[in-house]
Amino acid sequence: MTTIEAGTELPPLTVTIRREDLVRYAGASGDFNPIHWNDRMAIALGLPGVIAHGMLTMASAARVVTDWLQNPADLVEYGVRFTKPVVVPDDDKGATVTFSAKVDKVVDGSAEIDITAIFGDEKVLGRARAVVRVS
Known part of the structure; x- marks a missing residue:
C-alpha cells in the first residue's frame, strides 16, 4: 500500500451476484426469506423482483477496502445504510454492482x-x- 492521505482513491471492484449466490448466502446465513429466491413473493410484497440479501451487498462493499489493505484485520469499523435493493434477475447475467472508495x-x-x-x-x-488502521 502506498501513502494514505485524504483523497486517495482505492481500486474499484465489480461484483456480479447471481441467483445461485443468493442460495449459497441463504445457506450460510440462515436467511431463507422468500424475497431472496421467489419472484412471486417478492413482487407481492412490493419489490421489483428477487433481491440480494442486504448483508451480502454490505459484505461485497467491504471487499473494496479489504482487498486494498495489506492486512484485512486493519478494518476496525464498518457501517452502511441500505437505500435501494439489488434486484437479481433469474438469468445467467445476474446483477452487477460496482464499488468504489475514497479516503475522506x-x-x-x-x-x-x-x-x-x-x-x-x-x-x-x-x-x-x-x-x-494505518501506520
Missing part, C-alpha cells in the same frame, strides 16, 4: 473511507464508511 480523512493512525455502491444507475448503499 486520516487522523491519529486511522483512515476514514467512504464507499459508493452502484447498481444500474443508482446508489444502493448510503453512508457506507469504513475506518481502517
Whole structure:
C-alpha cells in the first residue's frame, strides 16, 4: 500500500451476484426469506423482483477496502445504510454492482473511507464508511 492521505482513491471492484449466490448466502446465513429466491413473493410484497440479501451487498462493499489493505484485520469499523435493493434477475447475467472508495480523512493512525455502491444507475448503499488502521 502506498501513502494514505485524504483523497486517495482505492481500486474499484465489480461484483456480479447471481441467483445461485443468493442460495449459497441463504445457506450460510440462515436467511431463507422468500424475497431472496421467489419472484412471486417478492413482487407481492412490493419489490421489483428477487433481491440480494442486504448483508451480502454490505459484505461485497467491504471487499473494496479489504482487498486494498495489506492486512484485512486493519478494518476496525464498518457501517452502511441500505437505500435501494439489488434486484437479481433469474438469468445467467445476474446483477452487477460496482464499488468504489475514497479516503475522506486520516487522523491519529486511522483512515476514514467512504464507499459508493452502484447498481444500474443508482446508489444502493448510503453512508457506507469504513475506518481502517494505518501506520
